[in-house]
Amino acid sequence: MSQTLTLSPFELALRLGDDALTLSHRLCEWCGHAPTLEVDLALSNIGLDLLGQAQFFLNYAGELEGAGRDADALAYHRDEYEFKNCLLAEQPNGDFARTIVRQLFFSTWQTLRFQELAQSSDKNFTAIAAKALKEVTYHANFAAEWVLRLGDGTKESKRRVVDGISWSWRYVDELFIGEDAALRPAWEAIVRAKLAQAGLEPPAPVRGITGGREGRHSEHLGHLLAEMQYLQRSHPNAQW
Amino acid sequence: MTNVTPIWEVFVRAKNGLAHRHVGSVHAADARGAVEAARDVYTRRSEGVSLWVVPSSAITASDPGESAALFAPAEDKIYRHPTFYTVPENVKNI
Numbered sequence: 001m002s003q004t005l006t007l008s009p010f011e012l013a014l015r016l017g018d019d020a021l022t023l024s025h026r027l028c029e030w031c032g033h034a035p036t037l038e039v040d041l042a043l044s045n046i047g048l049d050l051l052g053q054a055q056f057f058l059n060y061a062g063e064l065e066g067a068g069r070d071a072d073a074l075a076y077h078r079d080e081y082e083f084k085n086c087l088l089a090e091q092p093n094g095d096f097a098r099t100i101v102r103q104l105f106f107s108t109w110q111t112l113r114f115q116e117l118a119q120s121s122d123k124n125f126t127a128i129a130a131k132a133l134k135e136v137t138y139h140a141n142f143a144a145e146w147v148l149r150l151g152d153g154t155k156e157s158k159r160r161v162v163d164g165i166s167w168s169w170r171y172v173d174e175l176f177i178g179e180d181a182a183l184r185p186a187w188e189a190i191v192r193a194k195l196a197q198a199g200l201e202p203p204a205p206v207r208g209i210t211g212g213r214e215g216r217h218s219e220h221l222g223h224l225l226a227e228m229q230y231l232q233r234s235h236p237n238a239q240w
Numbered sequence: 241m242t243n244v245t246p247i248w249e250v251f252v253r254a255k256n257g258l259a260h261r262h263v264g265s266v267h268a269a270d271a272r273g274a275v276e277a278a279r280d281v282y283t284r285r286s287e288g289v290s291l292w293v294v295p296s297s298a299i300t301a302s303d304p305g306e307s308a309a310l311f312a313p314a315e316d317k318i319y320r321h322p323t324f325y326t327v328p329e330n331v332k333n334i
Binding site: 036037038039041045141142145149153 | 245266267268272273276280284
């Protein structure tokens with residue numbers, strides 16, 4: 001626990017909220033395009049869980065900031081450099097295997113992060129974490145089951161999941177910068193065990209790419225935001 | 241591309257005390273995957289507290305060609321319906 005609050009609570013809420021928001025948007029891009037109806041619904045369900053988490057975290061961030069901004073204002077009226085999500089969350093979907101590997105990496109991290117957050121002295125954080133833990137536990141299991149099937153499936157599925165691992169592995173370092181470094185051994189143990197179970201080699205060390213937490217993003221986030229924010233930017237404060 | 245993923249029949253128990261009811265089917269490579277797919281497809285609006293999945297191939301169905309022999313004889317046995325009794329007015333819970 002302890003380290004949870006060395007970051008300002010506002011910054012922490014913003015990071016966790018932006019993670020959930022950007023990945024939620026990515027997963028909802030699969031809607032109507034997933035390989036099967038079952039997977040289509042599963043990915044949308046995960047996306048909606050994440051959207052709910054984003055709403056809680058960003059509303060709380062707005063409260064902490066005290067400048068009258070709520071989740072919608074933070075989601076729709078900030079520019080790219082003001083987003084504090086990790087780079088992993090904003091990466092394009094690629095194929096199904098790449099999406100699933102991203103989910104395994106991210107949801108496993110979220111699970112560990114929220115277990116820690118649930119011990120926080122901040123009641124709002126503990127409440128959000130307790131609710132979200134049930135969701136992310138399922139997300140991590142779902143992704144692990146698919147990694148197992150893809151890795152242990154056909155030659156083609158294995159090739160794709162290996163590609164997914166090498167794509168996403170570059171963004172793992174960023175999950176553990178600063179106070180989150182302590183979570184890394186547990187994360188590595190879980191992920192490496194899942195990969196081994198699927199007959200997949202743990203990836204060779206790579207130079208990690210970081211910057212998202214400081215607002216320096218990959219080129220992909222701008223495109224994502226353009227789509228997500230278009231309506232509110234063109235018609236500010238439009239209501240359903 | 242041919243889809244060779246097996247089909248599973250899904251049964252949901254709406255709440256404790258009720259029986260599992262057939263609700264539909266899902267595609268999945270194995271039983272565990274079928275439970276997950278069923279969870280996402282059939283219980284996302286809190287429809288249930290328990291799931292069963294059964295390989296569709298494990299189900300033996302009656303032959304439509306035999307329908308006449310199997311089901312028609314029951315049609316004129318109306319006395320098998322408990323509709324020939326007058327229920328006394330004060331009797332409840334029937």
